[in-house]
Amino acid sequence: MDSSTTAERARHLGWAIIARAALDHRGAVSILLAAEGPTGAAEALTRTTPGLTVRAAGDLSNAAHIGARLITPDSPEWPRQLTELDDPSVNSSAPVALWARGAGHLGPAGPRGLAVVGARACTSHGRAAPYELTAAVAAQGSVIVTGGAYGIDTAALDATLSVDGSAIVVTASGLGHTYPASNSDLFEKVTGRGVLVSEYPPFDRPTRDRFLHRNRVIAALAGSGMVVPEAGIRSGTLNAVGWANRLHRPVFALPTPTPSAPAWAGCAAIIDDGRAHLVTDVDQLLVGLGAGR
Structure with a gap:
């Protein structure tokens, strides 16, 4: 040696x-x-x-x-936008290192990273709407960043893969412990062009705090913004929106045919109080993303 x-x-x-x-x-x-x-x-x-x-x-x-690797701040692959989490005004700290698995490269995500997050128990509309939108922006080169949960996150990954796009999945568990387990095959497909990322050692299991804590990484990697198709009023998604707001990432919510649906109550709240902008189609989103860069 x-x-x-x-x-x-x-x-x-x-x-x-x-x-x-x-x-x-x-x-x-x-x-x-x-x-x-x-x-x-x-x-x-x-x-x-x-x-x-x-x-x-x-x-x-x-x-x-x-087949995972340790990415450190002195590595060319280290996402420089994570340093924004160390700003005292953000009241957080960046990960000291990341475990990653997949053919993708974290470094280029930067301004091309777009987070798509939302309700696990989404409606049929909530699943269909982000699929079309995510496929369109992924086909144009956006790197889709999500947590890999059921519902909205899964729809976003399916859509990204359908156009041979690249995705980053930020997990709340170690990369040797797939969560949710039923998304194991989906995550394997992601590694073909994208990357799975975690702060936690390979076989660590997820905890409630870790689901919330990983949201800051999702928001940081989403340099161009965050899209929320559906979210409950008390959902963890609103925690992710809070991180995006603190990092000055534009947040966009999608409309719904059933405004009274509990799965859209969180979107209504963040639109009403200015934490998110309503966009009705792909063109509006692309304009909004361009304005936020």
């Missing part, structure tokens, strides 16, 4: 140590990383946390087993 290979493995292990430590102490790790750099931070964390190196090495081994 040559010295460059040894150095690269040491670099990856250091970042894996940092990434695992950040799961429980994100703020402290971010401060340590800023002060000491990745090498110094990894060494300090190793000294103070018994067993951390072994667990981090296991994460790298598990990632290799499922």
Whole structure:
């Protein structure tokens, strides 16, 4: 093994140590990383946390087993727009690293990233409307960013794949634990041109907090904006809208033939209070996306 290979493995292990430590102490790790750099931070964390190196090495081994890679801020693939999450006005922090799997490249998403998120229990209209819209914008080069859940997210991915478009799925679980399990085949298709992304080690399971926490990553990667076809009044989708608003991403809601439907109540609310703009067709959306860039 040559010295460059040894150095690269040491670099990856250091970042894996940092990434695992950040799961429980994100703020402290971010401060340590800023002060000491990745090498110094990894060494300090190793000294103070018994067993951390072994667990981090296991994460790298598990990632290799499922064909995943660790993307770090010093990598050409690192999405630079994630740094917006470190702005004090946003009241958050960017991921320290990301696990990724797929042929796609995160870096180019930038201004071409368009989030499509919404209700899991969507109506038939709620599923059909984003399919047509997403297929149109994906065919024109937008990278569709979503969480991969049932309902709206799944429709957006189906539409993207139908036009050979590229998608980024930000998961609330590790990439070795597919959630929802029934979308396993769909996610595999996504990896052909796109990428699955997670902050969490390969076999970590999702938690309620992680579903909400990943919304900030979806919003950050969606450089051109966010589309919400349907959302309940208390849905996690409105949390994603909040992140998009904080990051100054334009948010667009779609109309519905049944304004009184509970699945559209969240859209009505974000239109009424100015958190989102109503768009009625693909052309309007494209104009809105252009204005937001």
